[in-house]
Amino acid sequence: MYDVYKIRKDFPVFLNNKTVYLDNAATTYKPQVVIDAVTDYLSKETANSGRGDYRDAYLVDKRVDETRILVKKFINSKYAEEIVFTQGTTASLNMIAVCYGEKFLKANDEILISIAEHSSNTLPWVEVARKTGAKIIYMPLTEDGLITPKLVKEHMTKKTKIVSLVHVSNVLGYVNDVKKIAKVVHDMGAIIVVDGAQSVPHLPVDVQDMNIDFLAFSGHKMLAPTGIGILYGKKHLLEKMDPYQMGGGMNISYDKEGNYELFKVPHRFEAGTLNIEAIYGLHAAIEYLNKIGMDNIAKHEHKLRRYAVAKLKEMDHVILYNENAETGIITFNIKGVFSQDIATYLNSKNVAVRSGQHCAKFIKEYIGEIGTVRASLYLYTTKEEIDTFLKAVETSENYLDAYF
Numbered sequence: 001m002y003d004v005y006k007i008r009k010d011f012p013v014f015l016n017n018k019t020v021y022l023d024n025a026a027t028t029y030k031p032q033v034v035i036d037a038v039t040d041y042l043s044k045e046t047a048n049s050g051r052g053d054y055r056d057a058y059l060v061d062k063r064v065d066e067t068r069i070l071v072k073k074f075i076n077s078k079y080a081e082e083i084v085f086t087q088g089t090t091a092s093l094n095m096i097a098v099c100y101g102e103k104f105l106k107a108n109d110e111i112l113i114s115i116a117e118h119s120s121n122t123l124p125w126v127e128v129a130r131k132t133g134a135k136i137i138y139m140p141l142t143e144d145g146l147i148t149p150k151l152v153k154e155h156m157t158k159k160t161k162i163v164s165l166v167h168v169s170n171v172l173g174y175v176n177d178v179k180k181i182a183k184v185v186h187d188m189g190a191i192i193v194v195d196g197a198q199s200v201p202h203l204p205v206d207v208q209d210m211n212i213d214f215l216a217f218s219g220h221k222m223l224a225p226t227g228i229g230i231l232y233g234k235k236h237l238l239e240k241m242d243p244y245q246m247g248g249g250m251n252i253s254y255d256k257e258g259n260y261e262l263f264k265v266p267h268r269f270e271a272g273t274l275n276i277e278a279i280y281g282l283h284a285a286i287e288y289l290n291k292i293g294m295d296n297i298a299k300h301e302h303k304l305r306r307y308a309v310a311k312l313k314e315m316d317h318v319i320l321y322n323e324n325a326e327t328g329i330i331t332f333n334i335k336g337v338f339s340q341d342i343a344t345y346l347n348s349k350n351v352a353v354r355s356g357q358h359c360a361k362f363i364k365e366y367i368g369e370i371g372t373v374r375a376s377l378y379l380y381t382t383k384e385e386i387d388t389f390l391k392a393v394e395t396s397e398n399y400l401d402a403y404f
């Protein structure tokens with residue numbers, strides 16, 4: 001039985017902070033086990049990784065290796081070597097764009113992305129296109145706000161080399177059928193990159209089943225500390241890429257003539273000291289998520305969302321943009337009111353939501369509005385919190401200058 005009240009006891013922030021936190025797509029609260037894991041590294045066994053020959057260094061190496069294996073299992077990759085530690089989704093996507101895109105794209109090749117992409121899955125490609133002469137093709141969404149296999153097929157040509165898409169949009173919350181899209185992309189001879197920032201924390205994700213080439217996601221959106229993320233890449237693709245950061249911890253040898261030999265993947269992509277305390281935290285976060293079960297988390301968010309959406313639909317002053325999304329993202333506006341004003345009003349009722357463009361600057365072409373308000377739920381969100389949110393949205397009609 002999913003017991004949200006029991007889950008909340010694991011999060012010390014709820015003792016100290018009474019905010020109704022509905023900005024989980026931006027970042028999440030951390031359970032005590034994650035805080036303890038970070039503290040253990042800082043207070044009990046601090047050492048660098050991959051360098052020392054003493055007991056604590058060995059313990060740290062062991063935990064880093066164990067975390068890689070835990071991530072491998074979490075997303076069901078074939079090999080642990082396919083898991084690269086980065087600083088987050090943005091860093092992972094930049095690494096793919098630079099280390100794969102810049103190496104393999106030529107002038108007039110095409111990179112297919114959608115108008116729902118986050119800046120972090122747009123600007124790295126803009127830069128690669130600028131440097132290589134490749135072209136970005138921006139795909140619209142279907143009427144239902146989705147990226148479908150059919151749509152992808154219609155926008156691919158013989159020149160398409162890379163298709164880079166969001167699994168779950170951070171604005172609309174719809175789950176794109178990445179497995180079927182990957183088949184279309186591969187049949188046309190291209191590779192598929194998936195932005196999993198909003199899917200991996202909320203749904204079971206299986207990279208082998210989906211047969212995707214790359215996946216990027218962030219620890220801080222799934223209970224872990226900031227500054228740690230994952231780049232998953234198929235081993236044979238990672239092996240073809242050159243690192244874009246050079247330094248300690250990734251080389252075997254080098255000489256004054258400029259020759260060098262690098263470690264195998266994934267270590268060649270991890271120059272410099274890793275964010276080790278965040279890796280400790282990520283380990284604890286994944287164990288915690290596994291204990292609750294990703295299926296159960298998805299069901300909890302979906303159930304609460306359905307409840308909220310049914311109530312919002314009864315409010316005439318509310319415009320909903322993603323009524324049927326399967327995840328915990330609710331995007332709306334109040335008729336005639338600027339989204340930031342709505343968020344500021346909700347803040348006065350102690351409800352934290354996000355407003356504006358949500359770093360997806362072209363999605364306005366689908367939504368028809370520059371700014372929206374986004375409430376995003378997670379495994380610890382309660383029905384009572386949703387009721388507080390609904391009450392605030394309901395009363396906003398009286399307070400905000402709607403219908404002008």
Ligand SMILES: Cc1ncc(COP(=O)(O)O)c(C=O)c1O
Pocket residue numbers: 025026088089090091118120121166168169170195197198218
């Ligand atoms: C869909 C999507 N992609 C990428 C990112 C960037 O993630 P990060 O800031 O952790 O690198 C986010 C963060 O909001 C996101 O929602």
